[in-house]
Amino acid sequence: MKRWINRTPNQSLAITLGIIPFLLIMALYQWGSEVRKAENPNDKLLPSVSEFQTAIDRLAFTPSKRTGEYLFWQDTKSSLQRLLIGVACAAFIGLMLGLITGAIPLIGANLNPIITAISLIPPMAVLPLLFIVFGLGELSKVMLIIVGITPFLIRDLYQRTKDIPSEQLVKAQTLGANSFQIIIRVLLPQILPRLLDALRLSLGTAWLFLIAAEAIAATDGLGYRIFLVRRYLSMDVILPYVVWITFLAFLLDWLLVKTSKAIFPWYHAAK
Amino acid sequence: MSNYQIEFRHVQKSYGDNLVLENINCQVKKGEFITMVGTSGCGKSTFLKMLLGTEQHSKGQILLDNQPISAEPCDERGIVFQKYSVFPHLSVRENVAIAKEFESSFIGRLFGKRRQQALDEADKWLDAVGLLNAKHKYPHELSGGMQQRLAIAQALIKHPKVLLLDEPFGALDPGIRKDMHKLVLDLWQKYELTIFMVTHDLEEGFYLGTRLWVFDKTRHDPHAPHRFGSTITFDLPVGKTDQASYQEIEDSLSLHALSA
Structure with a gap:
């Protein structure tokens, strides 16, 4: 087997390896959010994906009631x-x-x-x-x-x-x-x-x-x-x-x- | 008034107490090709820098056409360094044409017809050094030898009184170096240039020049090596290849190399 310093990933492996940490963080968040929501449905610290969607929709795609x-x-x-x-x-x-x-x-x-x-x-x-x-x-x-x-x-x-x-x-x-x-x-x-x-x-x-x-x-x-x-x-x-x-x-x-x-x-x- | 193009009269160069060159006296006529050799630290590069204007002599006089030489680089003296002589952000022909642009435009940039004229003249010089095919390339796309050809073309477009070459072929492969020797000799004859060239290759010095100078210390104080400077110890015409003097210089140089 080659030494570790000589083993380089090909392009698809490099992309996969690079994406893994992002997926891990997202999964970890999802898990944490679910755990907290199970304990307290009104928990605000780790909102669920649907709450994000609502917030984004309210701020980005609906005119503000006050200023339009x-x-x-x-x-x-x-x-x-x-x-x-x-x-x-x-x-x-x-x-x-x-x-x-x-x-x-x-x-x-x-x-x-x-x-x-x-x-x-x-x-x-x-x-x-x-x-x-x-x-x-x-x-x-x-x-x-x-x-x-x-x-x-x-x-x-x-x-x-x-x-x-x-x-x-x-x-x-x-x-x-x-x-x-x-x-x-x-x-x-x-x-x-x-x-x-x-x-x-x-x-x-x-x-x-x-x-x-x-x-x-x-x-x-x-x-x-x-x-x-x-x-x-x-x-x-x-x-x-x-x-x-x-x-x-x-x-x-x-x-x-x-x-x-x-x-x-x-x-x-x-x- | 003398009919020498360049004259050094009792020139001395020192940095503080460190005497680098002393007692430099020499005269050079237009059209001579001087090659300069010596061990490292012998002052041959310092000599070239004084001619170029990036170093000033401490004592004596340096005359170019009977006038004291100007104290900063100018277009009377062309230079080719071993590296970094060309502008990386300009194409090959722009690298040569820029000399014309400096000459005739305050902001150093020509437009339209006058720019075209400058580029045409640049092409002429690129042809002379065999680079015409590469005129649209950038320096990073050129080999080491081609970059040196470009640096020579840049210098020639200004018709300098003297052309200074600072180990120009030191980083090139032997085969390429042979081609460059031929090119320099051709250009030297065709344009009647006066050339000073520093080299660390004695054979190259013998082959190329009309005069070979060897820089060395004549006196040596082992307790204070900086006390005495180098001077020109050999000044020989090398049109006729002289095996005995070649050997003599070779021996004196290698003797130093051993003791150093």
Whole structure:
């Protein structure tokens, strides 16, 4: 028999092995739910599948009695809008500052210490400050995401810029390029796929800050809804929302990978 | 005024107390092909970097066409490194055409007809190095030898006064290396280039160059190895293959290799 480190699954076995933990968790939940329901039919902690269906139907496919909106989709739209605006702004700032500090040593020496200092501030600690400065509207939630992930993006892209072999910079100079041309023709195109990598890593953090901001001050949003119904121990709403957020996070990650592979094939082939 | 293209006058290079090169005096005419050999750490790469502009000499003068050489890399001096010389995000012909784009556009990017002209000129140089068939490929799709051909084409499109080669074929298979030798000799003759090439392969140095330089220390203090720097200990014309001098250099290099 081959050693364990040399035994690799074929595709169908790999898929089966990968699905097993998901099925196990679902079965375990189903069993736990039935046990609790048998003891107390009004148990709220582990709702049954039909209760989930009712809750999803009520939130996603029936207009709210109070506002006439479909709450689930309204929450999704608000949350995604905040998340995407925040992440897009952070990506832009991160790209600009990471690139310029990595490319121009004088600017790097000037800005890197302050960027490092700011990146050490826990963003949640300045959340009250954001609420005071930017109000309780959309802006403060977007700002929390920006404050939360921009320092990481700047520092990561600074390092990625530095990692580009100096041979290429010398080569570009011998081809007559000036600093500006080197930045936009040699460094920027090679940093863009690395920006997408960094965004994938920071999306989890962005969700964290989004939900934190919504939990504290909001009138809609996925995080708001979860924290709202927590008061009534509505696991039938909380769990579908968590699964939905997980799915959205997966979808965004998948989109970033696909985009990167479509636009920057040279980057993925060379790795 | 001299009619030498490149002149080193009493050049010395040190890092703090560590003397790397000393007493470098040499003159090179246009069209010479200098190959440089020496043990590792002998300063031959430092010499090339001073010519390139990525390292500055500590004392003396380096002249290019009777003018002090510029202190940073510029388009007078082309370079081919052992690795990482080409841009991975550009296709083969874009890699060459980008030199034209740097030249005639502030943002380093040409459009329409002028871009087409740049690409056409790039194709001419790709043809010269035998890469025309691969012009739409990306560098990661090329073999090591083809990447070096591309790096040479990039350098040539700028018509540099000197072409610097830093162990360009060190990572290639022997068969490919033979092809590259032939290519470099062809290009050197056709375009009357001045070439400086660092190599660790003495045979390659003998075969390719018109002049072979050996970098070595003439004085050695066993208690303070950094006290004395290397200099050019052999400077011989190698058009005529001379078995005796080949052997002599081979012996002096291997002697160091043994003691090192």
